[in-house]
Amino acid sequence: MLACARRGAGIAALDIDAARAASVADEASAAGSPRAVGFGCDVSVEASVRDGYDRAVAALSSFDGVCANAGVEINAPLHEFELEQWRRVLDVNLIGVFLTCREAVRRLVETRATGSIVCTSSPSAFVGFAGGGNSAYAASKGGVSAFVRSAALDYAPYGIRVNAVVPGATETPMLVTGRDGAARANELEHIRSAAQDQIPLGRLGHPDEIAAAVVWLLSPEASYVTGANLVCDGGLLAKSTNDF
Numbered sequence: 704m705l706a707c708a709r710r711g712a713g714i715a716a717l718d719i720d721a722a723r724a725a726s727v728a729d730e731a732s733a734a735g736s737p738r739a740v741g742f743g744c745d746v747s748v749e750a751s752v753r754d755g756y757d758r759a760v761a762a763l764s765s766f767d768g769v770c771a772n773a774g775v776e777i778n779a780p781l782h783e784f785e786l787e788q789w790r791r792v793l794d795v796n797l798i799g800v801f802l803t804c805r806e807a808v809r810r811l812v813e814t815r816a817t818g819s820i821v822c823t824s825s826p827s828a829f830v831g832f833a834g835g836g837n838s839a840y841a842a843s844k845g846g847v848s849a850f851v852r853s854a855a856l857d858y859a860p861y862g863i864r865v866n867a868v869v870p871g872a873t874e875t876p877m878l879v880t881g882r883d884g885a886a887r888a889n890e891l892e893h894i895r896s897a898a899q900d901q902i903p904l905g906r907l908g909h910p911d912e913i914a915a916a917v918v919w920l921l922s923p924e925a926s927y928v929t930g931a932n933l934v935c936d937g938g939l940l941a942k943s944t945n946d947f
């Protein structure tokens with residue numbers, strides 16, 4: 704979002720944490736956005752998403768790019784997973800993407816506007832991780848990666864592109880706070896050192912590196928790209944853990 708602001712785009716930041724959305728909007732203004740607003744919005748609730756778009760469009764007049772990026776991670780061994788927790792992950796990560804994208808395409812088609820939508824997937828859409836307990840998150844992100852292919856085909860005739868970015872392990876609050884929300888800042892050094900050993904580029908990703916891919920997908924420079932899963936993971940998915 705800030706990367707878009709630096710390029711002079713108007714910004715509407717929507718997050719379940721309204722204070723966080725407002726502070727992102729402030730940062731976007733400081734970074735050069737001519738108009739930046741932030742509102743509370745729960746992407747898993749249909750009315751909240753509709754209201755978020757209403758408020759965003761009222762503030763910005765129109766839009767041509769959307770990032771469906773909200774996500775949560777709750778991990779547990781399958782036999783211990785509570786249905787409520789499993790459903791929450793799917794509600795935010797997959798239903799949230801559906802509601803965010805549906806509202807975007809409805810409005811773009813209605814106004815005969817073209818646009819670009821970028822959803823956030825994960826390497827766990829494509830491979831299993833030995834850490835385990837990842838069934839809900841992996842299922843949700845697998846759904847996102849499949850969803851963009853299907854939506855891309857549906858909306859190509861309208862000039863609306865739909866893609867996913869696939870970030871590897873990236874130093875964001877999700878990575879630092881961890882799966883169950885418990886603070887694990889003291890584990891960050893351990894995570895960095897594991898990244899050095901296990902990620903081909905030898906380090907965690909930086910949010911700016913993922914943002915650069917998103918900005919590119921949103922931009923006219925990616926005008927021939929739709930239905931893609933753009934992997935930005937330091938080589939993680941390219942690597943087999945087996946040496947034979």
Ligand SMILES: NC(=O)c1ccc[n+]([C@@H]2O[C@H](COP(=O)([O-])OP(=O)(O)OC[C@H]3O[C@@H](n4cnc5c(N)ncnc54)[C@H](O)[C@@H]3O)[C@@H](O)[C@H]2O)c1
Pocket residue numbers: 717718719720723744745746747772773774775795799823824825826869870871872873874875876877878
């Ligand atoms: N950090 C990583 O290593 C990594 C790797 C691959 C994919 N991802 C994905 O990247 C995206 C961004 O994650 P992040 O790492 O910046 O984590 P983060 O926890 O910093 O950000 C997630 C954001 O989603 C918001 N959110 C949660 N539930 C919401 C809801 N119901 N409605 C609206 N907003 C909601 C949170 O308030 C938070 O601001 C997620 O989709 C995540 O799954 C992250």
